[in-house]
Amino acid sequence: MNVTELEKCIELYGKDIYAFCRQLTYSQQEAEELYQDTFLKAMELLQKIDAAQNPKSYLLSIALRLWKNHKKKYATRKRIADMESLTEEQQEIEENSSCSLEEEVIAREQAARVQRAVQQLEDKYRLPVYLHYMEELPLQEIARVLKIPKGTVKSRLYQARKSLKNMLMEDLV
Amino acid sequence: MSDKLDDLLKNALTPSEEPGACLNKRIIQIAKGDITMRKPFFKSARIAIAAVAAVLAAGSITTYAAWKYLSMDEVAKEVKNDKLAEAFQGKDAIRINESQTYGDYKVTLLGSASGKSLTKFYSNGIEHDDRTYVVSAIEKKDGSAMPKDVGASDFLVTPFIKGEKPWQCNIFYMNGGASTFVKDGVLYCLSEWDNYEVFAKRGVYLGVLDETFCDNQSYNFDEKTGEITRNEDYKGLNALFVVPMDESKADEEAADALLEQWQKEAEGDDEEDASADENTDSSNEEASFEEDEKWDIERIQKEAVLIKNSVKTVKADKDGMLYYSYNWKGHEGSWRVSEDNLFREGQTGLSECFESTSGSDVEVFVTFFRNEDGTVTISLYHTK
Known part of the structure; x- marks a missing residue:
């Protein structure tokens, strides 16, 4: 190249x-x-x-x-980054709350909750979620990237979604 | 509910951030060879320190006054952890202040502290609450300042335990991590891992390498005594400190349990799904994610098809590494794997470990069989 x-x-x-x-x-x-x-x-x-x-x-x-x-x-840096990002996020919300629509703030908070929920998943469940929902890769490509069988990708996505449903119960109502 | 969850995930995970133009430009510049990966080292203004450091030649160990370094609690404050800063000031903190110079660097081990709930560290979704924290300072031997972009990926600060092979039982094994920053030309590393005070009677070490990984080139391991020593022939930084420990905190039973726990976690990192969920959901979307295939070594042997001409017998090199490559109908790869990761000590016969790759239509499995003469036979199988 x-x-x-x-x-x-x-x-x-x-x-x-x-x-x-x-x-x-x-x-x-x-x-x-x-x-x-x-x-x-x-x-x-x-x-x-x-x-x-x-x-x-x-x-x-x-x-x-x-x-x-x-x-x-x-x-290693996760905990530090978490602290920083939360602070930035809070600041941003505070700054926006006076001049933006309330819905926008709520949506951002919800997105943050979803992201945190995904971050709490074990890597083997978290990675397929990113590749499926964020990168929009088909299952076969996810299998290729993760070097695991396609069936395992399906299973992990299934388990991940199950866990996320429990964690995000309130957002799904 | 499924659609709602899909929408939530898609909305929350849709990329919103972009790499900065400067970052992309920098990559192109590196690719063109206009700039090097690291910023050039620059001369330190601290001449007096440079003069002292320049005397230190091939390797040396000294006990240094710690006046020129940040204290352990100051390092903790730099990474915004006041609780840890307090622990470093406490009576149980161990202050060491020993320096070693090897390769191009001088390393000073400032000290350590252990305790619960001082940081929040997660590995694979599990919180590790009881931790040991070690502070070390790394600087250039010639007195010039460390570049500001040097960090955790350039050096490895790792604990070792007497009796355990350093290339197996190290910071990666012990759920470790590090935060680093450069101040006044010195790189400070705040490293942490699962609390290892229970090993106090066995003995623990701290290794510092200018490498990302710990292999069997940098340190020697005496199988009989369990002693770990520096490999004197190693080119580069491979400092090794014997860490003083409070023997009253030793607990042999707990030490064995911790070793077992680390072993399980290490195995768990690579394991395939433990079990498919039996819960049947009527939703088609859900059903599409259910596991439909699960392979293990027995099933491979029974149901997969051996690829003709794929069987090769290889011998591990002096470092215990096996090399093999294959190319079969678009499935190709060159692999390097440690024999220790495939077989237990003294084990012969078929390894439970196997590699697998997915192609457009079939999956390919690579299996390993250790023969009585120590050679390893590698075979490829494909699904029908």
Whole structure:
């Protein structure tokens, strides 16, 4: 892959890959490191990304592999990031509450609740949820990224949804 | 309710943040070779310290005055944890202030504290409440300042336990993590893992590496005595501190239980789904997520088809690593796996561990069989 192709890849998939990195790592700094490493590793590994082979899945699997290698360290900053993000979130809500619609604030709070619920899932359930709902990958691609059988992906999504239903009971009424 | 949950998840997880233009530009610049991965090191203004550090050559151990470093509680405050800062000031905190210089770096182990409910650490969704915290300072041997973007992914600060192989039983195994920051040219690492005070009688170490992983190149392990030592031939930083412990906190039974718990957790990281949920939901959407296939080594042997010409016998290299690659109808890969991860000590025969990859139509499984002569036979199977 040459620099022009890398630029194209970043343009096409950058937002999706960044979102995935952001959820995996919880902190912006670590997400940026992981995002950067993902594209540089992709360039190192491949002379050319085959467009027919779903480059997005390929990039997601690289991000996942890098994250797994550094998992404990990325996880380390979770608690600090949580504290920071909560503070920022609260500030944002406070700032907006005076000038925005109440519904917008409620929606944002609800989204935060859902995100926190997903974060509480074990990795084996959390990752398929991100790949399915955030990255909108089909089951077969999720299986390829996670290197598990398609049936297991189905099962994990089923279990994840079951847990999330319990956690988000009030939001589902 | 299913649709509502889908909507909730989609709305909440739809990417809203984008990578900054600067970040993308930086990646392109690195790819072009215009800039290096790390910012160049810059000279420290602290000449006096540089002069002292420059004397330290190939390797040395000293007990240093800690005046020039942040104190342990100041480090905790930097990461916004006042409770931990208090613990570091308490009477049970252990102050060490020992320095070692190897490779390009000098490491100072400032000290440690252990306790419950000082941080909230989750691993795989489980809260780990009882923890040990260690503060160390890493700086450049030549006195120049550490770059500001250096962090937890550049160094590994890890505990070891006497009697346990360091490349197996380390920070990753013990649910560890670290927060780092650079201040006045010094990298401070606040590392934490499950409380290991129960190992006080056996003995514990702290290793510091300029690597992300701990392998069997950096430290030696004596199988007979359980002693861990530095590999003197290692090129780079591989500091090793013997951590003083309060022996009154030792508990052999609890130590064994903790080792067992870590082992279970490590196995759990890789395990496939324990069981499919029997709950049958009438919703089609729900049904589509139910598990329809579950493979284990026995089922592979019985039901999958051995791929002709795939069987290979290999021998682990001196580090215990097996290498193999395959390419079958679009399923391809080159793998490196530690023999220790596949077989128990002394085990021969078929490993319960297997690799699997999913393709568009079939799944491919890789199985491992250890022969009496120590070689490992690798076979590929595919689903029908």
